Amino acid sequence: MLRPAPRVRAAAPAALLATALWGIAVAAQAQIPPHSQAAGQAATQSNRIVAVVNGEVVSRSDIIGRARLFALNAGIAVAPEVLDRLTPQVTRLLIDERLRLQEVQRRRLPVTDAEVAEQIAELEQRNNLPNGALRAQLQQIGIQPRVLYDQIRTQIGWGRLLRQQLGPNAVPADAEVQDQIRNAKARAGQPEFLVSEIFIPIDDPRTEPETRRFVDEVIRQLRAGTAFPVAATQFSQAQTALQGGDLGWIRKEDVDPEVAAVIERMPPGAISNAIKVPGGYQIVALRQRRESGRDLATLLTVRQAYFPFSSALDPNNPTQQQRDQVDKAQRLAAGARSCDAVEQAARGGSGADRPVDPGQIRLETVTPPPLRAMLASLTPGKASQPILTPEGVMVMMVCTKEQRNLAEFTPEQAQQQLLRDRVELLSRQLQRDLRRRAQIEMRN
Structure with missing residues (x-):
């Protein structure tokens, strides 16, 4: 029997999140007790302040909610030791998201409740859920719906900010597009790779061992069966997180040399070890390989x-x-x-x-x-x-x-590639600038 083919590239955050939340309905039925004795003890400290970001609080309950969302999507037990492993990186993720949302608000780029509701409705439709079912399922498995809503709101706003920042550069010039196409034709017959990525940055060299432990934990979960888009959506700090980590078809020249050396040796379906790249660690999954211009x-x-x-x-x-x-x-x-x-x-x-x-x-x-x-x-x-x-x-x-x-390089694909590269570079630059200017107070 044939079913609709999944959309490979997402055009909006809802498409990404539909992929990222594909397991919620199953997780809701899994035997994962949301209110174990250990969870009950942790709840007494749920309002404890973990960080203050430019005067705004990130609480322990915020971190637990996001960690539970990832764990339940990944199909892993929400045990205290799992939450402990996820906590450092989830904390960092939430701080970065708070900085992004603050910048969106500072630039007067509001994201309305109606826009968030529209993405939730599309999520439910893509997952064959009736209206309101997603909220009920999140509550059933012990996750406050605002955990998901806040994530959607930040993704919409950050994408809007990046488009505003790019301005006229958001539309590549015809000469640039034609140059891309000429280069693609010159590469005909060379190997190309269909790759997904997770990028986890290191902002402070002192935290690198902690970040490396987290990256290794993500890799372990991926190899245990966690869907790559789930992990990318929740933890990747690359702009490709908005497409579940999808880099599309690339050549080895399109990525860092350290990554290129790995994907050339990987068989399709494999997930890499942690790859040290400028600014952090990268995890890549090789989905397919082909000859450029021939598919x-x-x-x-x-x-x-x-x-x-x-x-x-x-x-x-x-x-x-x-x-x-x-x-x-x-x-x-x-x-x-x-x-x-x-x-x-x-x-x-x-x-x-x-x-x-x-x-x-x-x-x-x-x-x-x-x-x-x-x-x-x-x-x-x-x-x-x-x-x-x-x-x-x-x-x-x-x-x-x-x-x-299918490997023919079209003008539309050339435009998308040019824009993707610009957006990714801009996103990383802005995030670094926000962290450098921010007043972040960590509390024990």
């Missing part, structure tokens, strides 16, 4: 009509309802001559997890292999034979089929 793909659009069974199928003793559903599928397979006909037949029949239109799909990535072979054999406008499963029967039709070079 031929077969792209399909498909329609599918699904007729569910009311009970699990016993092939030796089908029910009358199951026979009727199979008859519907057979008539559709024999008579459908267009994708519109399949779509019309599917109305009211397909479940939410089996959409009529799964979106554009790449044939080479379809699983299982028999389904891929079946789609490859279909000519556009010809329906498949009924596909029988224990839960129902389905008919599929290929609407369009085209060959495309």
Whole structure:
């Protein structure tokens, strides 16, 4: 069965957070007691002040809330020792976020409650949750909703500030774009890497051992199964955190030499050890590799009509309802001559997890292999034979089929790359400046 392909690059913070919070619904059902005896003892100190940032307080409860959000998304137990490991870096993260939000407010770039609510609504929609369900789930697992709301508010405001700071430079000149495209054509055949990153800075050399321990803990959780976008969203201080750490397709010349030396040796699917780079540590995940300018793909659009069974199928003793559903599928397979006909037949029949239109799909990535072979054999406008499963029967039709070079460097991609590099550099510079000018008082 085909489901909609996930969006690889996010256009807004909601897209990022939808990825980052994909596990909340599962975590809500996990056996993670939010009110253990140890947690109850910690609650008595929840209002303790940990830091004062330009006169604004960061409390112990703020840190616990964010640490719990990460831990629960990562699927790890919210035990006291886990919170202790996360506390130093979460504290630093919250201080940086407080500085960002203060700067957004100083520049009179307000983020309204309506904007935050809009992102929450999109989050719920992307995760197939009813209106208000996310807030209820956060409360169920012991997290105040404002922990998430504050994070969204800061991300929206910081992105707005960066766009304002870039001004005219936010739109690369045509000459710059064409130069990027010429360089890309000259690189044809050279290796490219699809990479995600987490960047954790070191602002004070005295705290480097503490930061390194935290980086190693994040790597351990990633290799234990934590989704990379979850960790990137929560802890990366690179601007790519807004895309779950996604750097896109890069060449070794696009990253620090220390990182390039690692990704050249990594197999796809691997997660690096901590890499010391100027300003901090970087963790990278290599998702794919290819030759620059060469990535031929077969792209399909498909329609599918699904007729569910009311009970699990016993092939030796089908029910009358199951026979009727199979008859519907057979008539559709024999008579459908267009994708519109399949779509019309599917109305009211397909479940939410089996959409009529799964979106554009790449044939080479379809699983299982028999389904891929079946789609490859279909000519556009010809329906498949009924596909029988224990839960129902389905008919599929290929609407369009085209060959495309996905590695072709387009003007839009050149603009995005130029803008991404500028935004990342500006974000790091501004963050360093804010810390240098800030009055930060740490309390024991």
